Amino acid sequence: TQISIARFCASYVNIHFSMGSRGIPSVTISRSRPASSCCCLHLQFLQTVPGTLKLAQLMIGSLCESLLVTYGLGYSQVIGPAFSSLLTTTSSCLWTTSLLLVCYVFSVNSFGLIRSSVLEPLYNIVAALSFLSSSIYMLFSVKMYLYPLYIVTIGFAAYPAMMAAYMLGFVMSILHGLDAYHAF
Numbered sequence: 482t483q484i485s486i487a488r489f490c491a492s493y494v495n496i497h498f499s500m501g502s503r504g505i506p507s508v509t510i511s512r513s514r515p516a517s518s519c520c521c522l523h524l525q526f527l528q529t530v531p532g533t534l535k536l537a538q539l540m541i542g543s544l545c546e547s548l549l550v551t552y553g554l555g556y557s558q559v560i561g562p563a564f565s566s567l568l569t570t571t572s573s574c575l576w577t578t579s580l581l582l583v584c585y586v587f588s589v590n591s592f593g594l595i596r597s598s599v600l601e602p603l604y605n606i607v608a609a610l611s612f613l614s615s616s617i618y619m620l621f622s623v624k625m626y627l628y629p630l631y632i633v634t635i636g637f638a639a640y641p642a643m644m645a646a647y648m649l650g651f652v653m654s655i656l657h658g659l660d661a662y663h664a665f
Contacts, residue, residue, distance in 0.1 A: 523589045531596065534660045535582045538653065542575040545649040552642030556627065560643070563622035566615040567650055574608045574653070596664060605661035609654045616650030623647060 526532040549568045557564045581601070584591040595601055623643045631640035 521587065523586055523592065526585050526592060530663055531660065532585070534656055534663070535578055535585070538578045538656050538660070539575070539582065541649055541652055541656065542571055542578065545646050545653065546571045546575060548642050548646040548649070552639045553646065556639045556643075559626050559630075560619070560622045561626070563615070563618040564643075567619045567646065570608075570611045570615045571650070571653070574612070574657070577604060577608075602661050602664040605657045605664060609657035609661060612650045612654035612657060616647045616654065619643065619647040619650065 527536060546568070549564070549571065553560065553564055553568075581595065581604075584595065623640065627637075627640040627643055631637045
């Protein structure tokens with residue numbers, strides 16, 4: 482808050498110190514009004530490395546979640562807790578990444594403040610490790626429980642879809658790891 486107040490004050494308040502005619506210091510404070518240009522959207526952020534990483538996380542995370550919900554929900558009892566682990570990781574990281582992206586696009590200052598804090602690297606490290614662990618867990622559960630059904634059932638679409646979901650989970654782990662690296 483202090484940084485944003487200091488930036489606000491520095492851009493709109495001019496303070497001038499001088500020595501008066503009798504040797505008494507004087508302070509002149511003048512205030513200027515900001516220009517009437519709209520700076521609501523910071524779309525240039527989307528062209529940076531962190532911006533493209535956030536967009537990739539949103540797209541791949543949405544695809545992973547749609548695969549899990551469309552093809553895996555009916556077999557969640559067969560897959561076991563690995564399904565809910567990957568689904569929870571995907572949906573929570575998808576919401577957090579969406580919230581960060583909205584903050585960064587609508588506020589130039591929030592990108593500098595949030596990105597330079599410990600929140601962004603810590604979130605991305607936790608997200609990368611969560612995706613890695615839940616994808617490994619899902620890999621073993623899918624191979625153990627869905628593969629036998631895939632062998633004996635014609636047109637069994639849950640197995641390839643859940644394979645794609647945990648592979649996308651590995652990709653998300655890499656993306657969040659790269660984002661954590663760039664946040665330092």
